Every structure is written in structure tokens, then in C-alpha cells.
Amino acid sequence: MGELELLRSELLRCRECEELFGFEPRPISMGNSCAKIFQVSQAPSIHVHRSGRSFDDISGRKLRGKWYEISDETFYDPDIFYISSVGHCYPGKSKHQGDNPPPKICAQKWLKREIDVVDNEMFILIGKAAADFFFPREDFTDLVFSDHTINGKPSFVLPHPSPLNVKWFKDHPEFEKERIKDVRKEVHMMIDPLITE
Numbered sequence: 001m002g003e004l005e006l007l008r009s010e011l012l013r014c015r016e017c018e019e020l021f022g023f024e025p026r027p028i029s030m031g032n033s034c035a036k037i038f039q040v041s042q043a044p045s046i047h048v049h050r051s052g053r054s055f056d057d058i059s060g061r062k063l064r065g066k067w068y069e070i071s072d073e074t075f076y077d078p079d080i081f082y083i084s085s086v087g088h089c090y091p092g093k094s095k096h097q098g099d100n101p102p103p104k105i106c107a108q109k110w111l112k113r114e115i116d117v118v119d120n121e122m123f124i125l126i127g128k129a130a131a132d133f134f135f136p137r138e139d140f141t142d143l144v145f146s147d148h149t150i151n152g153k154p155s156f157v158l159p160h161p162s163p164l165n166v167k168w169f170k171d172h173p174e175f176e177k178e179r180i181k182d183v184r185k186e187v188h189m190m191i192d193p194l195i196t197e
């Protein structure tokens with residue numbers, strides 16, 4: 001068994017947060033160790049918790065169709081995208097708006113190890129929780145509108161495509177008008193040579 005397969009078999013059995021959540025956790029992570037783009041988001045939604053497939057929800061459709069402009073087949077090609085998050089399980093519904101924050105322990109326990117074994121060429125961070133993990137002292141909006149590197153690899157920060165994020169999009173219309181075009185171009189330069197459809 002390869003390093004990633006071993007790691008994933010451990011990850012899928014993780015029940016560390018069962019008491020915190022009050023239900024059985026379902027860890028989710030997809031992709032191969034040779035994936036070109038390592039994508040990190042916040043945590044699975046309730047829909048993803050039920051389906052077991054990352055970004056199998058409204059946010060995912062916007063991310064693939066409107067932002068990246070790629071097909072579902074390309075997004076779920078394990079040699080193209082490694083899809084992970086700072087919290088690998090749906091964390092339950094918040095008493096306020098949206099879901100609970102991802103448990104801090106998860107990224108330390110699993111994401112760091114995934115980063116070590118995946119030989120990606122680019123990082124894409126989605127949402128503030130992912131951005132804060134990699135760039136803890138930086139302003140989120142500044143991160144979205146500038147280019148970065150993680151471990152010497154080109155890296156981009158996107159806002160979360162969730163419909164709950166409506167205020168951020170309203171306050172920053174230049175993201176969907178301009179900035180996303182830059183990120184889309186970088187994504188296509190990286191993956192188009194691999195697409196056979």
C-alpha cells in the first residue's frame with residue numbers, strides 16, 4: 001500500500017470528533033498523490049456528508065461551472081484535483097448561521113500529512129478557514145486579490161462559493177468581474193494539457 005493509501009485508510013477511520021459533533025463523523029478526502037492541484041476548503045456540507053463526494057452541492061456547481069469553467073469529470077479526476085479541507089467531516093449546524101467551524105485538530109492531524117504526501121504543482125484555498133490555516137496573519141480579502149506561494153508552489157485564495165457568502169460578493173464585485181479570470185487562466189494552463197474530452 002502506498003503512503004497516501006495508508007494515510008487515507010487511517011483518515012477514513014477517524015472518529016476523533018464524534019463526541020464534539022454528537023453524531024458519527026464521516027471523513028472525506030479525494031484525489032491521487034500525483035494530482036496537479038491541491039484544493040483546500042473549510043469542511044464538507046451536510047449534502048457532502050450524505051453523498052460522500054466533495055463539493056457535491058450548490059457551492060461545488062458554482063465553483064466548477066462558473067469559476068473554474070470545467071466539467072464535473074475534470075473536477076473529479078483524481079489525477080487533476082486533490083480535494084481536501086481543514087476539517088474533513090461535516091461539523092454540524094451552527095446555532096447561528098451556517099455550519100459549525102471545523103475542529104482545529106483536524107488540519108494538524110490530517111491535512112499536514114496529506115500535503116506531505118501529495119506531489120501537487122498548485123494550491124487553491126477556498127474560504128477564510130483554509131486561508132487562515134496557511135496565512136494566519138494575513139487579511140482575507142488581500143489574500144484573494146493577490147498571488148502567493150506555498151512550499152514554493154503557486155497558490156491562490158478564493159472566497160467560499162456558498163450562497164451564504166452573499167455579503168462578501170456584494171462588497172467585492174471585482175472578484176467575479178475580474179479576479180476569478182486570473183485564477184481560471186492559471187487553472188486551465190495547469191490542467192488543459194491533461195484533459196482528453
Ligand code: SF4
Nearest residue numbers: 014016017025089106
Ligand atoms: S473532523 Fe477530522 S479529526 Fe475530526 S473526526 Fe473528522 S477526520 Fe477526524
